[in-house]
Amino acid sequence: MIALVAGDVAVRRPDHVVIETASGVGYRLGVSAETLKHVPAVGQPVSLHTHLIVRDDALVLYGFHAEEERDLFLQLIGVQGVGPKVAQAVLGGGSARQLVGAIIAGDAARFQAVPGIGKRIAERIVGELRDKVGLGDWDTAVPGDDLAVHRADDPRLLARDGLVELGWSLPEAEELLRGLTGDTPEELIAQALRGARR
Structure with a gap:
């Protein structure tokens, strides 16, 4: 099993990178938008955690800037109806901490905002993973991390959902x-609407 690839960035694209190792072999890794933020320019060294998926017609290698992202990827592809490409799209929606926080909070709307994911799949992700991700390392908020772990009755979440109902995108x-x-959600919505009029 290939667990990690280290070398120089040979190709950098929106959905994949190619890393040339010291042996001269170039590995193509599918990456999320979140991981791509951590991949330097072509010619620069990089190290990515990986997961290999074996299909009948191909061996597909996926790369992750952190083990937590890889772990979440593995949990996502275990959800019925979520394949590797959809899982990568989900991971592009934020850090692993933010996404696990949304799962724990029951925030299906965050996943429904991902292109290619409808309401049913979004609810399935939250429903199937909510008990599996566990609080563990995710239950401590980081200053400035607005989407860390929330309680389901968080006024900010409720305010955000209210704004979406009023016509704004997520x-x-x-x-x-x-x-x-x-x-309160009402207070936050009122402030947000005042700011939107400026």
Whole structure:
């Protein structure tokens, strides 16, 4: 099993990279948008954790900047209806910490915002993984990490869902709420709407 690939970046594309190792072999790794942020420019050294998927017609290698992302990928592809490409799209939606926080919070809307994922798959991801991801290393919020672990009744989540119902997209709603403070969803929504009028 290939667990890690280290070398120089030979190719850097939106959905994959090619890493040339010291032996002169180039490995093509599918990557998420989140991992791509951590991949340097062509010619620079990089090390990525990997997972190999064996299909009837191909061997496909996926790369991850952190073990936590790889672990979440493995859990995602265990969900019925979620293949590697959909799992990579989900991982492109934020850090592993943020995504696990959304799962624990029951925040299916975050996953429904990913292209190619409908309401049923989003709810399945949350439903099947909520008990599997566990709190463990994820239950400590990091300063500035707005989407770390939430309680399902978090006023910020409720405010965001309210803004989505009013017609804003999920990313727009999150942007409107960025930096706002309030004890109730209504208070947060009111502040966000005032900010949107400026």
